[in-house]
Amino acid sequence: MNMTTANTARLLITCEDKPGIVQAVSSFLYHQGANITALDQYATEAQGGRYFMRVEFELENLQSRKETLLQTFSQNVAERYEMHWRLAFVSDLKKVGILVSKVDHALLELLWRHARGGLACQITQVVSNHEDLRSAVENFGIPFHVVPVNKENKREAYAKIDELVQGDDLLVLARYMQILDEEFVSKWEMKIINIHHSFLPAFVGANPYKQAHEKGVKLIGATAHYVTADLDQGPIIEQDVERVSHDFTVEQLRELGQDVERNVLARAVKWHLEDRIIVDGNKTVVFQ
């Protein structure tokens, strides 16, 4: 851990928009001796809406001052404005568990970017309902667990997964082709990122690339989102598309779609790890 990392923190705030918030937060940090290195804010309305703020700052001897900082901010600023807030210390690497089935493109993109230093986290494990990707994962020195899931054992299977990922901060569904257990979802709400294909217009149901092919779409895309009880409908984090033409086969659509999926998922995970995302009801505020 270098000095910059050790002394860097990120403050994320959500509250009702009132005059003086920027002033209050920046005064607090100033008097602590902090140096603001990034500040983003967003209000849903010109006046009287919801207010969101992300401040990244550096503070000497941050490691030994964590507790005091949390307490002081809570008492001096947060309470006054009734803020929902959290302070993330860059030195506290987030722990990430990945769930996957048999298709490897999204998983490998994450493992590879992580191996090259592009994702600031600890990947604790990969959990799958199939054996297929064991060696691909273990090659990266990452533990691989198989938890088969079927109609009969669903409750137990997710209890088992829940136990495995107990210490994780974030779960990533890297093409995990099972509908999650409701109880599991409710416990992990907004802490799971999922990726799925997306098209204009949308196609619901099985074999979406085949549907897109039959309909002759000219763009295929992907959406990364947080998982909520309403399957595939949680707050959108990132989306992207690629252009296609009539002579793409279903297989070529799928191949290109997978390229989009892995890039979109990688960006979404990266932003989450960098504490750039605040969820606002059914949508996200992404401070880039």
Added chain:
Amino acid sequence: MNMTTANTARLLITCEDKPGIVQAVSSFLYHQGANITALDQYATEAQGGRYFMRVEFELENLQSRKETLLQTFSQNVAERYEMHWRLAFVSDLKKVGILVSKVDHALLELLWRHARGGLACQITQVVSNHEDLRSAVENFGIPFHVVPVNKENKREAYAKIDELVQGDDLLVLARYMQILDEEFVSKWEMKIINIHHSFLPAFVGANPYKQAHEKGVKLIGATAHYVTADLDQGPIIEQDVERVSHDFTVEQLRELGQDVERNVLARAVKWHLEDRIIVDGNKTVVFQ
């Protein structure tokens, strides 16, 4: 009309895929003395699917040989392969009527591109259900007709419009905010191009930009398509998107969405005018 235009034609073919089609068509043109300047083909399957072809060629004295050419091709080639086909002469400028309501962005893009020579057609008229855009249209020297439409007069109104556009080859709905009369649609099927907003995921119903805003989409887009009885579901011609973020207001989404709409519509109309599109059931083959 310059010499190139006068002597240029485009042959569009759809048929069952069988060996020898390219050979038959290219032999025919070769023996006529034609010079092939562009040739595109597409087959839905490696073998035994549907086959599509577009050939652009130049032929001396084309103007006086039109009839013979049509007859000879029909007898010598088209019948043998049971082709659906048409021969478009570049000198026969297509006649285009535009339908619009009150919003002008899509209309003006077309009028402007046409004025600058970017759309090879004759814009015969603009028909609207409102007076608002009369001077904008008449400034371009193009006739403007108002045909009010409401629940009571729907049938008559579309009879009136049908009469106005009788001589037209193509109708463009440049944000025409009326649901077309069924009889009118069935008469003009595949001869009407419409533009509408599109998102990932799709939002149905009123005020789509507001819905997209509430859902926090990261891309907004537009789709140009041929009109069929199934409203907003006809074969897609072109699509595009632009990236947005959480801090776009509904109004900014709409503004950017309109920019996408006008570009997508302009491209779709251009490709139609250049005989680049063949409809294949519910999708298009676009030879670019």
Added chain:
Amino acid sequence: MNMTTANTARLLITCEDKPGIVQAVSSFLYHQGANITALDQYATEAQGGRYFMRVEFELENLQSRKETLLQTFSQNVAERYEMHWRLAFVSDLKKVGILVSKVDHALLELLWRHARGGLACQITQVVSNHEDLRSAVENFGIPFHVVPVNKENKREAYAKIDELVQGDDLLVLARYMQILDEEFVSKWEMKIINIHHSFLPAFVGANPYKQAHEKGVKLIGATAHYVTADLDQGPIIEQDVERVSHDFTVEQLRELGQDVERNVLARAVKWHLEDRIIVDGNKTVVFQ
């Protein structure tokens, strides 16, 4: 002028990065009773670099408090941090003069967007070295002046133009194909926005689209930048590209290139009008 516009201002600041700037500015605005509606900042280094800030705020009765506000901020904040700064009142519509030669695509994009309410400024006039575009401009109700330029009269011509645009805040070169007079440039430095084609790699000299065609580039683009003494090398505001293929003719490259040019120029002008750009030496900080 509606109430929001009348009471909205934008503060743009450049200074050495020191602790406490956000605190000082936000405290100042808080004590004036202002409501911050947007705040962006950027520092070139984590510590000790240059610092840039844009704050948009609303303040009741702003119109009658302008002078006081300027003075107080200067004394209480700006001097302490040795800021370069300016306060822009949204109600003070910027005056824009456009220079153009014979090609109309960039000019018309601006006039059209302005006519539709998309550019918050007053277009005072169009100045050209040719008569060609007079009616196109006068149709929009905007004065059109012709100032012919040649080797012999260059100095006088630019003195004449300088006189015409005396009251303007910004000049836009919308494909003005003359090399500006040095004296004129030095007087208007950073107050002129230019648009030119751009490619990967770059092509210098005449007929760039022909060069790009010969070289077989796969992307063509455009760059909007502020004009400095070093022709075509001033700070870049915006860039974009479109994809092309081997079968684009020089003419088609030019046509598509013009579409890119007009969009890029329109965005650059819009951002300037919204006080989103701060020039930092040879580059721009664009707060979007």
Added chain:
Amino acid sequence: MNMTTANTARLLITCEDKPGIVQAVSSFLYHQGANITALDQYATEAQGGRYFMRVEFELENLQSRKETLLQTFSQNVAERYEMHWRLAFVSDLKKVGILVSKVDHALLELLWRHARGGLACQITQVVSNHEDLRSAVENFGIPFHVVPVNKENKREAYAKIDELVQGDDLLVLARYMQILDEEFVSKWEMKIINIHHSFLPAFVGANPYKQAHEKGVKLIGATAHYVTADLDQGPIIEQDVERVSHDFTVEQLRELGQDVERNVLARAVKWHLEDRIIVDGNKTVVFQ
């Protein structure tokens, strides 16, 4: 090898544009009993320019008819039109050698896509002037050779590399940071694909991302091209860009630039392997 692969071939033709070429080629294939599955053509001029054609076809028992086919086409068609041509059999997997230095992003993209079946070739070896990437390469089961290069041993080093890659059909420079030996280049001209960063405008010399950062470019990109004696100036195969803003650090520009580089290189190599590229002097014709 499945049946389709075994029976599929691609014919690539360059010649002077004359009437009857399509007819001649398609007649030849028809009489051989071949089924044309893709046909693309391009002429540099409407008449009298250079002509390019790519035909993909399936022919029963192709494996045993290769020689006859080559001979017959040569005598019956190619000679008459003085064609430059080649017939590529899809079953003859191309042999690809990769040259790399220390940076791994472009190399790993190729190895990974190859491992997932996305690049139809045999990667015979990776040659590097450094040891660093040995284990990364050998993990994929691909031989890794180190050939150190310096001023003194340049000639010998490239003689050694030439020996290693003797049997290869294509060399890919996946960020190989050495200027190739002239003799080596002349021997391998148009058989080497290189990738390098690209910007609008272009920046020559060391540390281009630093230059791009200083200049404040808004787009960064990459170009894949064939290598000729004129370093970094050979025929362009593919280009792409990504959007950046003022607050990207040099390091972030480099990271995003590497993402563009690996995608652009992968596409260029894929098209080469699918025989989609014909070089026309200093540019490429890419039949997609």
